[in-house]
Amino acid sequence: MGRAKLLLDWGGRPVIRRAVEQVKAGRVDEVLVVLGHEAPTIREALKGLPVRFVENPEPEAGQASSIACGVSALGPGVGAALIALGDQPALPPEVIPRLLQTFHETGKAIVAPLYRGVQGNPVLFAAAVFPELRALTGDRGARSVVEKDPARVALVSFDLAMPADLDTFEDYERLRPPVNPV
Numbered sequence: 001m002g003r004a005k006l007l008l009d010w011g012g013r014p015v016i017r018r019a020v021e022q023v024k025a026g027r028v029d030e031v032l033v034v035l036g037h038e039a040p041t042i043r044e045a046l047k048g049l050p051v052r053f054v055e056n057p058e059p060e061a062g063q064a065s066s067i068a069c070g071v072s073a074l075g076p077g078v079g080a081a082l083i084a085l086g087d088q089p090a091l092p093p094e095v096i097p098r099l100l101q102t103f104h105e106t107g108k109a110i111v112a113p114l115y116r117g118v119q120g121n122p123v124l125f126a127a128a129v130f131p132e133l134r135a136l137t138g139d140r141g142a143r144s145v146v147e148k149d150p151a152r153v154a155l156v157s158f159d160l161a162m163p164a165d166l167d168t169f170e171d172y173e174r175l176r177p178p179v180n181p182v
Helices: 015-025 039-045 063-072 095-106 127-134 143-148 169-175
Strands: 032-035 052-055 080-083 110-115 123-126 153-158
Touching (some): 015 039, 039 052, 095 110, 127 143
């Protein structure tokens, strides 16, 4: 994008803060934020939120390095991890609770959303899958882990458009909400 997209304004708050607030609202136990190049400013943007930070020493290695870094930082008692995108500030509020519910009801190792038939994010992974996530490389994220064995995946259908992630400044300009007046 040519700029720190996670720090762009999204309705009066940085994109990353909106994304983290949505994850927290989904009633997850702990939020771990993997930091890259803009670590000091991301920390500042999330000031006051109960999150734990982990620094990725090689963010230029791609999205997989952030996933591997984050999963490696999880404690031994963690039963599952929800991997969410920091540049997806408009995640519908019902998504995370339904993923968690499906995980508990099905016992599947991976739970992913389907938005009008298209698989998206965030994705929930059981601890049994953590070794695969720690071994990821490249910029494809965890899609290869999800696709490896469909029998271990529960898909949760939503009659919603895929939540946009902000890959370009044009995406941001087209999708951003107005700033809320104080």
